[in-house]
Amino acid sequence: MWRTACVTCTIGCCKTLEEEKTMAMASMIPLCSSADLVQGGRAVPFDIVYAGQTCRAFAIRYQGQVHAYLNRCTHVAMEMDYQPDRFFDDTGRWLLCATHGATYQPDTGACSGGPCRGGLVKIDLSEQDGVVHWHTAYNLKPLEF
Ligand code: FES
Numbered sequence: 001m002w003r004t005a006c007v008t009c010t011i012g013c014c015k016t017l018e019e020e021k022t023m024a025m026a027s028m029i030p031l032c033s034s035a036d037l038v039q040g041g042r043a044v045p046f047d048i049v050y051a052g053q054t055c056r057a058f059a060i061r062y063q064g065q066v067h068a069y070l071n072r073c074t075h076v077a078m079e080m081d082y083q084p085d086r087f088f089d090d091t092g093r094w095l096l097c098a099t100h101g102a103t104y105q106p107d108t109g110a111c112s113g114g115p116c117r118g119g120l121v122k123i124d125l126s127e128q129d130g131v132v133h134w135h136t137a138y139n140l141k142p143l144e145f
Contacts, residue, residue, distance in 0.1 A: 028126060028133035029142055031068075037061035037132060040092030043085045045071070046134065049141040050121065057123055059132060060087060060095070062106035066132050069109050070121035073097040095120075 032044045043058035056071040056079055071079045081087055082098030089096045094103040094112060102114035109120030124135035136142065
């Protein structure tokens with residue numbers, strides 16, 4: 001695969017052209033304070049445009065790391081929270097769809113049980129200096145006001 005130099009490397013060894021394009025087009029959108037995301041606790045919801053449609057998304061903390069997904073079950077395209085912003089099961093180990101009980105891994109969004117068909121759509125997050133940001137991508141954009 002053809003490679004090109006990136007910002008930190010001048011010999012063209014670390015990023016493909018496609019990766020560079022993706023990084024160049026992505027931007028970071030402030031989402032919430034780090035303190036708003038508690039292990040196994042309530043999610044922080046946000047709205048995004050996914051593949052041209054306005055959708056709900058949510059961010060959670062699991063094993064110290066922050067993660068975000070489209071709030072759309074892969075069984076039937078429905079929002080998953082059983083109460084507003086509640087996605088974790090009672091054990092805090094799985095993300096649960098309230099409709100038919102599909103379960104997903106909190107750190108990857110992969111289907112782990114029930115009727116789900118594949119994994120959740122993952123949204124990149126970063127956390128720095130007490131602030132969590134979500135990252136845009138070619139198919140994930142902020143709402144236009
Ligand atoms: S809609 Fe989520 S399990 Fe059926």
